[in-house]
Amino acid sequence: MNTQPHVVIVGGGFGGLQAAKQLRKSNVRVTLVDRHNYHLFQPLLYQVATGGLSPANIATPLRAILRKQANCQVLLAEVTDFDVANNRLVLADGELTYDTLVLAAGATHSYFGNDQWAEFAPGLKTLGDATEIRRRIYLAFEAAEREPDPEARKALMTFVVVGGGPTGVELAGTLSEIAEHTLARDFRNIRPQDARIMIIEGAPHVLNHYDEALSQRAADKIRQFHIEVHTHTRVNEITADHVRMSSEGCETIVPTRTVLWGAGVQANPLGKRLAAACGLETDRAGHIPVDEFLNVVGHKNIFAVGDIATCLDEEGKPLPGLAAVAMQQGGYVADTIAARVAGTGQSEPFKYHNKGTMATIGRAAAVVQIGKRQFCGFFAWLLWLFVHLLLIVQFQNRVLILFQWAWNYATFNRSARLITGDDHVVIVRRTKNSDPHAEKTVEVS
Amino acid sequence: MNTQPHVVIVGGGFGGLQAAKQLRKSNVRVTLVDRHNYHLFQPLLYQVATGGLSPANIATPLRAILRKQANCQVLLAEVTDFDVANNRLVLADGELTYDTLVLAAGATHSYFGNDQWAEFAPGLKTLGDATEIRRRIYLAFEAAEREPDPEARKALMTFVVVGGGPTGVELAGTLSEIAEHTLARDFRNIRPQDARIMIIEGAPHVLNHYDEALSQRAADKIRQFHIEVHTHTRVNEITADHVRMSSEGCETIVPTRTVLWGAGVQANPLGKRLAAACGLETDRAGHIPVDEFLNVVGHKNIFAVGDIATCLDEEGKPLPGLAAVAMQQGGYVADTIAARVAGTGQSEPFKYHNKGTMATIGRAAAVVQIGKRQFCGFFAWLLWLFVHLLLIVQFQNRVLILFQWAWNYATFNRSARLITGDDHVVIVRRTKNSDPHAEKTVEVS
Known part of the structure; x- marks a missing residue:
């Protein structure tokens, strides 16, 4: 029986994947759950939509990315609900218990x-x-x-x-x-x-x-x-x-x-589900509220990163829905979990380092x-x-x-x-x- | 008004595409009809089915292939039936008249x-x-x-x-x-x-x-x-x-x-349709009978090439369903049409030149x-x-x-x-x- 703490990460996007990778040297057992078998490089999705690249050019099997990370397991499954009291995820065809949960399920479009x-x-x-x-x-x-x-x-x-x-x-x-x-x-x-x-x-x-x-x-x-x-x-x-x-x-x-x-855009509906399970309310776009450590408010063993969470910058404005934000948050959460497991104390509150933003506008x-x-x-x-x-x-x-x-x-x-x-x-x-x-x-x- | 004879080719596979390309210097107007917008390199389809190649690696837009051929037009449409008496194709959403028809609609699987x-x-x-x-x-x-x-x-x-x-x-x-x-x-x-x-x-x-x-x-x-x-x-x-x-x-x-x-495999159901319209019978696998010039029996202005036709070799055995056969037939039909339009007389009966066959069996x-x-x-x-x-x-x-x-x-x-x-x-x-x-x-x- 494995006695390492079990970290379950929901979502293999930029935030979730970064968290999984950055936990590779920690004394934890990681399960990355996604309903797709690939990580999607979303910034280039428009190139697929316009025929410049093939889907496989911007999507990489999660198993291939995490192949060498012995403490990490990939699970192709759909999360449907949360049973916070029992530290349990409800899947479409089963369930999964965790010690620590990282929700990184991203966003969808909103009409x-x-x-x-x-x-x-x-x-x-x-x-x-x-x-x-x-x-x-x-x-x-x-x-x-x-x-x-x-x-x-x-x-x-x-x-x-x-x-x-x-x-x-x-x-x-x-x-x-x-x-x-x-x-x-x-x-x-x-x-x-x-x-x-x-x-x-x-x-x-x-x-x-x-x-x-x-x-x-x-x-x-x-x-x-x-x-x-x-x-x-x-x-x-x-x-x-x-x-x-x-x-x-x-x-x-x-x-x-x-x-x-x-x-x-609005947060993945799982945001609302988790909020309800935690007795919280999301904002209008379905974002779940997190504290300065990216913990879902009131739950030390549940984190939310990326587009599914509302995280405010120093001026009180919400951080933009960028890969860079999600990755920094995923990495931060991994370090926080690692520190808690190692007993080296609480880390500093999360702070986004804006290295710049860019967008193509044509040829x-x-x-x-x-x-x-x-x-x-x-x-x-x-x-x-x-x-x-x-x-x-x-x-x-x-x-x-x-x-x-x-x-x-x-x-x-x-x-x-x-x-x-x-x-x-x-x-x-x-x-x-x-x-x-x-x-x-x-x-x- | 364009007075060139109108050659309509149904199917942009190996046979149909070869016919279209080989008519580029003839005094005809060519319309290539396909229900997909691409030519598929079928011999490598198994590589897509097993994740080695992306769909776009083995599929090329027909328009891109035929872009420079001024006498050829590509039509994305589904052929549903044939009105042989009026030299007319029935499309799912319209119709199309021809002077010469080349059916190259290929095969599908048979259970x-x-x-x-x-x-x-x-x-x-x-x-x-x-x-x-x-x-x-x-x-x-x-x-x-x-x-x-x-x-x-x-x-x-x-x-x-x-x-x-x-x-x-x-x-x-x-x-x-x-x-x-x-x-x-x-x-x-x-x-x-x-x-x-x-x-x-x-x-x-x-x-x-x-x-x-x-x-x-x-x-x-x-x-x-x-x-x-x-x-x-x-x-x-x-x-x-x-x-x-x-x-x-x-x-x-x-x-x-x-x-x-x-x-x-069996012939595309269009084979049966055309046979019925011509008062012919297909064989059990739905192939339409053609004569030694690849004309649908009894119809000088209708040809059938590739997997949709039964064509016998010198020993009376049917030719295999290979890209090479379809391409040689498509080219032969193009030459025949060109010769008839130019009035240079009938060509020799079709003869398949077997240059060899090959198949991969593993790594x-x-x-x-x-x-x-x-x-x-x-x-x-x-x-x-x-x-x-x-x-x-x-x-x-x-x-x-x-x-x-x-x-x-x-x-x-x-x-x-x-x-x-x-x-x-x-x-x-x-x-x-x-x-x-x-x-x-x-x-x-």
Whole structure:
């Protein structure tokens, strides 16, 4: 019988995986539970959604990553609930007891109460999301090629990205690259270059986690890629064939068949479950409250890290949902657990070290903010490329991705632009009898 | 108005694509119809099914391949029927008229009238099949890792491949590589090396398209990879938890959760459709009869090539379902059409030039037969590798695959071993209450 304390980590994302790895020298037994058998390098998910990389390029089997870590076991299972009183996890097909629990189950997208939009506007959090978005993008061009009616064709070639955060901007930028370069000469009846790409953002700026001046420069750069940037704009309705949006009292209906959701995120529902089990309340986005040691309030043997927890910085603002935050928290929690097991006392409260943030905004263009320093453009993109290659190579030992990128960049190639997911071709239905929404602007009182 | 004759090719596999490409200099207008947007390099599909390659490594968008061919248009559509009297194809969502039709819709698997087995024993013809098989293989190991009951664990680690043709042998060989090397140190509760891998073949030999001596050597080699080869064995029943098979009057029940189907193929159902439209009958496997010019019997403007047609060699035996056959036929039909359009007269009857056949049988082992020359082992594998690299690079300009293979070979890595296809983990249900079929041999009268 193993008498080492049993640390159960739920979620093999950046936070959970870091915690597991950093416990490798501790005198504990670690079980990492995930419902997927891989760790996903989410920052590059948009590349899968746009056909630049294959799913396997950004996903690595957890067992392969943790193979050599003798004190760690990987469990493919779905956690459904928590029995805090008995230190027990309820699984879909069993149960699991722990001495210490680390919840790192991440986030999912939020439609702000409009869940009926999900069908028409997929978000981008999982590999399944990415291949679904890829399918929709390339099917839209295929359907446009076959569409005789000019209005319907225009709708098929209109891509609306809801949300001007990093995900939205990355998706829109890559869509522009696809239309302008990748598919440029692939069709006979349409000009992919005519595609209309729109970013809809409620706030005054896109990328509003960055300084205003940098956001402004990024928006200018984005517009150079022939992307329409609509800030101060709210989405009121998303259906199979249009998006209704309003800006400054004016309502506009844009006929479109492809809407991508990059607007809201909320914590994994397990956050709410654990909160309820602990007698706590989550915030509106489902985040579970943690103390300065990342302990779920009132529970010394339960931690929550990454996108599932609310953690405030020194100014009282919540930390952003970044891989860097999750990894630092995962590492911190591992050190805290190790210290407690070793009896070397409580560690310092958690403190996030912001080493900078970055996002790509299109072909050979990115924004980077490191402290007060800001970059926008090609140099920022090189920096972005360098950092992400470093991270992914470090994580996944994936030298191939470098070749793939070099190849793609040189040839404008997106070799992974497969329409998969359904064995039969999915015909984008023409709503022949429904009156084709001409784009029109109406006064709203 | 374009007055060039309109050649419609149904299917973008080896035959159809070759026909389209070889018509590039003819005074015709070509439309290639496929229900997928990619050409699939089927000979490597088993590598996707076993996690060695990603779908995008072996699938190339048809538009990318045919981009520069001005007289060719690609149509993503599903053909549902033929209106031969009016030279018209019926599509799922429209129609298409032709002057000349080339049917190259390929084959699908056949369960010999036992379609209820399909659910438990997926075949390997499409990318969807490959990712489904990949999911089942890796989920079986995951479930075994969690299974406390030794009998159930044994069933989870038993893999039955039905059919000892190239597909079955390739799948079994790669399964063995996965168990012996790739996953060797990934688990804590099971030894993947204990996996039981069986090939079930009704004929006296595996790979029975090869000379008997070579088949024999291949079988010996296969057994060295710890694969059980059961020839002269018939499958009588496949269910969710066992396979019932009989050999020489003895019936055996093997408890297993993973059965892969590599046994039978039949022509795409479109073969039957076209035959009916032409007042013809297909053979039992649904192949449409063609004359020596590959014309559908009695129809000078309709051709059928590849796996959908019955074409006999000089000895009156049907040609095998190989990429080489389909490509030679596609090219021949293109030349015939070109000659007729140019008015340079009828070409010679079609004749297949057999340049040799080859199949891998495991890590660094293959069989190759070129005329009377036969190779089995490492040298044959090098030859196999060389030929396939040449073919795939020529087809798809995919230098990357070379790196991927070199990497995989050197590291025993199967980086694409993702369990995808369902966003939630699929729990392999334990049939707790059903009596666990112990493996037993019973006399059958």
